[in-house]
Amino acid sequence: DAKTTQPPSMDCAEGRAANLPCNHSTISGNEYVYWYRQIHSQGPQYIIHGLKNNETNEMASLIITEDRKSSTLILPHATLRDTAVYYCIVTRGSGNTGKLIFGQGTTLQVKP
Amino acid sequence: DTAVSQTPKYLVTQMGNDKSIKCEQNLGHDTMYWYKQDSKKFLKIMFSYNNKELIINETVPNRFSPKSPDKAHLNLHINSLELGDSAVYFCASSPQGYNSPLHFGNGTRLTVT
Numbered sequence: 001d002a003k004t005t006q007p008p009s010m011d012c013a014e015g016r017a018a019n020l021p022c023n024h025s026t027i028s029g030n031e032y033v034y035w036y037r038q039i040h041s042q043g044p045q046y047i048i049h050g051l052k053n054n055e056t057n058e059m060a061s062l063i064i065t066e067d068r069k070s071s072t073l074i075l076p077h078a079t080l081r082d083t084a085v086y087y088c089i090v091t092r093g094s095g096n097t098g099k100l101i102f103g104q105g106t107t108l109q110v111k112p
Numbered sequence: 113d114t115a116v117s118q119t120p121k122y123l124v125t126q127m128g129n130d131k132s133i134k135c136e137q138n139l140g141h142d143t144m145y146w147y148k149q150d151s152k153k154f155l156k157i158m159f160s161y162n163n164k165e166l167i168i169n170e171t172v173p174n175r176f177s178p179k180s181p182d183k184a185h186l187n188l189h190i191n192s193l194e195l196g197d198s199a200v201y202f203c204a205s206s207p208q209g210y211n212s213p214l215h216f217g218n219g220t221r222l223t224v225t
Contacts, residue, residue, distance in 0.1 A: 104153075
């Protein structure tokens with residue numbers, strides 16, 4: 001599975017959009033981009049995933065560049081409860097032998 | 113209605129003891145996992161089971177043995193506990209392996225003294 005690079009930390013003002021970048025320049029054609037987050041003392045929580053097209057759900061939007069070498073997770077209106085470590089993961093979309101490899105992630109601090 | 117539940121939430125024990133952590137999911141998922149999160153907060157996969165069959169077995173000491181009595185349960189047994197086993201252990205499940213999102217439990221914090 002391709003590796004990802006994320007900034008170690010970011011701040012965001014409450015109510016503003018949080019844009020979390022991720023580089024995955026070695027991604028291959030059948031690999032998906034997944035985003036999870038881990039709020040302190042809890043298990044990781046799935047946010048969103050995509051292959052080529054931009055995706056949106058009730059939690060966030062995922063913007064994937066045309067060459068698929070990078071992506072951005074957007075939390076449209078960040079709240080204090082969005083303070084967490086956000087993980088960008090690239091993994092194959094077929095079968096169940098792939099592995100979710102968690103990196104260091106980005107620690108997002110939402111400030112009042 | 114917790115989807116993935118682990119017990120116990122906290123486990124404090126002495127070196128050399130044998131302990132078990134239980135995991136149950138009520139989502140009807142086929143695949144279950146154990147992850148370990150160490151003091152540096154890195155999450156690493158340990159095991160993956162699909163329909164009670166071992167699929168992934170990372171480089172984990174033989175002292176760790178997963179057991180899946182049925183599709184909804186994946187328990188983790190640890191023999192001869194060592195100080196380095198202290199960590200938070202997360203159970204997870206998914207419908208079709210890594211095709212689909214994982215649902216994690218809230219973890220078991222194991223402290224070996």
